[in-house]
Amino acid sequence: MTGRGYSSDLTDQEWALLEPLLPDPKTTGQKRLHSRRLLSDAILYVLRTSDRPTAAVVPMDGFHLANQELGRLGRRNRKGAPDTFDPEGYAALLERLRQPAGQTIYAPVFDWALEEPIGSALPVFAETPLIITEGNSLLLGDGD
Numbered sequence: 050m051t052g053r054g055y056s057s058d059l060t061d062q063e064w065a066l067l068e069p070l071l072p073d074p075k076t077t078g079q080k081r082l083h084s085r086r087l088l089s090d091a092i093l094y095v096l097r098t099s100d101r102p103t104a105a106v107v108p109m110d111g112f113h114l115a116n117q118e119l120g121r122l123g124r125r126n127r128k129g130a131p132d133t134f135d136p137e138g139y140a141a142l143l144e145r146l147r148q149p150a151g152q153t154i155y156a157p158v159f160d161w162a163l164e165e166p167i168g169s170a171l172p173v174f175a176e177t178p179l180i181i182t183e184g185n186s187l188l189l190g191d192g193d
Contacts, residue, residue, distance in 0.1 A: 057097040058090045102177040107146065109184025111157030112139040113166045128164075131186050139184075146173060146180050 059067065064086055071085050096103050112135045119125040124133050145154055155169035173180065 055090065055094060057094040059086065059093060064089070102174045104179040104181055105171070105173045105177045106181045106183065107142070107156050107171065107173060108159070109134065109139055109182070109186060110159035111166050111168075111171070112136070112184075113159055115165060131189055134184075134186055136186065143180075143182065149175075151175050 067089060068085070071089075113128065114122070114124075114133050114135060116125060116128075119128055119133055124130070127133055142154075142156055152175050154173045154175075156171040156173055157166050157168045158170040159165070160167050
């Protein structure tokens with residue numbers, strides 16, 4: 050293990066999994082002040098040692114259209130394709146999360162056992178300072 054060796058630091062095995070997912074360091078421009086691993090360790094320190102909500106993961110999967118709606122649209126066999134999600138609903142949720150509401154906001158999740166989205170199943174507490182979002186369709190550009 051590199052660095053100072055805090056108990057919250059990434060193990061070498063965790064780093065081996067994470068490092069390939071990070072963008073390659075740029076060889077031009079201003080030199081980095083801190084390594085990617087040190088930054089990852091710092092984020093994990095906050096996430097692993099805080100006694101209050103420090104982050105919430107809000108995936109796009111909760112915005113799959115329901116099977117009934119996919120059937121009505123004739124898209125049931127294409128579940129997971131970009132046009133089988135509700136991107137406007139997802140964008141609206143992200144906008145709500147950006148505004149300091151002072152209250153818990155609920156997000157939908159996707160239940161893989163049921164293969165259905167479940168509304169209002171994920172609480173995002175008002176004091177949560179970091180919202181992490183993910184979803185393959187987030188990589189699509191305009192017109193894709």
